[in-house]
Amino acid sequence: MNPDKVIEKKDRERKPDEPVKKKRKSNSYSLSIGPIHPALKEPIRFDLQIEGEKVVKVDFELSQVHRGIEWIGTRRNPVQILYLAERICGICNICHSTCFCIAVENIANIEVPARAHYLRTIHAELERIHSHILWAGVAAHELGFDSVMHYTWKIREKVLDVMEALTGNRITKGIMMIGGVRRDINEKQVPMVKEALEYYKKGFGKLESIFLKDPVIKSRTVGTGILSRHDGLALCAVGPTARASGIKKDVRQDEPYAAYSDLDVKAITPKDFLGEVKGDVFDRIVVRLLEVKQSIEIIEECLKQMPKGKILHEEKIPKLLAELRNIEGDGIGRLEAPRGEVIHYVKMVGKEAPYSWKVRAPTYNNLLPWGPMLMGEQVADVPIIAASTDPCMSCTNRAVVADGNSEKILDNEAMRRLSVEKTNALKRRLGR
């Protein structure tokens, strides 16, 4: 569906009594924010049409931070790419390396040991806790509650400490390996993880009362930045953004990977907590906070159920590399990152490095919904609405071509067209 149409329809729904106002062009100003702006954490360019304080047209330009990660990847072997994949996103790095692992394991038909599946699940959920709490802080900051931000980030330290102890680093954990994980959780570490979970259970109540009961936060977020279920589906929203609009979509539930098939994971929507779905910023806060609780439960369950045994398909890395050098075919990895569904596509052609590697980060899907969310809102609400999808620009950027002064984004079709053109030009030159 054409996103513009959705927006128009949305706008009509929202303001049934003032359709004439929209046509008065003379009163509207265009407001350009970015690509680099103190209010933006990552580079993106907004082009807003405003009438007074009201946003009447939304446009944004992506691709301000292309890093060429996939290109670098096609010059490295899969083991090296694991660490490169982690650097796609600083916050959700486990999910990118796991997703890449799943894609390569698909191609090579590698069976991951059961214990490794559980360990992957634990690491992924720890990461979700960390990411959601970090986001809660960012949201508070956007609303102007910096003391809440400092409080949430203080709470977040605990999970970072746990991750540091389990993996050897706070942020880029380097724990995934093709066919398993690199480090096991030993007996000494289990109590520490459990203690952290208890800490979060306690802290959760406080976060809940700070975020969900506070009248000021409520009045800023309830009814702001609404994404209807219909628009969410039409614009392919993913992750908490989609779930907050009542779309029961979660890769952990729909297509379980790692140990999720043994665990009972259900997509959380605000209906579970509030009894109704509005799809506003408040609902997105609710969904994320509930997911922190869900993650705590998942980790507890994993620690209980985790079988003993190997954690790697092949311990000797040179042997693994030799095995991966011979594989041919393409594989897809799908998983639920804190922000939504991540997809990695890998094609191997019997060489050391993959022939192609393509990443689709969740923010890519969650940007189009900004259109309907921002329509008709006040300029002052733009930061919190934008932040409510937990965007991650640098992860989203894929292919960019600089063409004189204008930048073009090439999609698959355009690339294919270019490639055909080039072939034809070569053919002409060679006189065939």
Add this chain to the structure above:
Amino acid sequence: MFEMAKELFKQLFKKPFTNMFPAKHAPKSTVGFLKKVEEGKAKLNEPVPIPEGFRGKIAYDKEKCIGCKLCIKVCPANAFEYLEKERKVKYHLSRCTFCAQCVDVCPVNALVSTKEFLLSDYNKK
């Protein structure tokens, strides 16, 4: 905001959560301060303890190395350079991402992760 106000009030009487590293009050010049610490004139505010298995700076034992080049093969950052003549490698700290994949792969344990993490320097060598 009552809950948060309560929290903030409590915090007034608690120790700050942040560990003031390297000094309680920000020194005029960090480099100068660290020099003073070296000379024994100032005291370092201890960093947060580092857990077992931390992946810090890589220590390379040239004696042990057999020049098998496995570390070169797995290093994502191309931090190793092969020295033809000596049949050893050279480790470039400035390129390293501290993933410790080389530590896992080295057959003779010539590479080890240390707990060292204060690595910023003006000197690129």
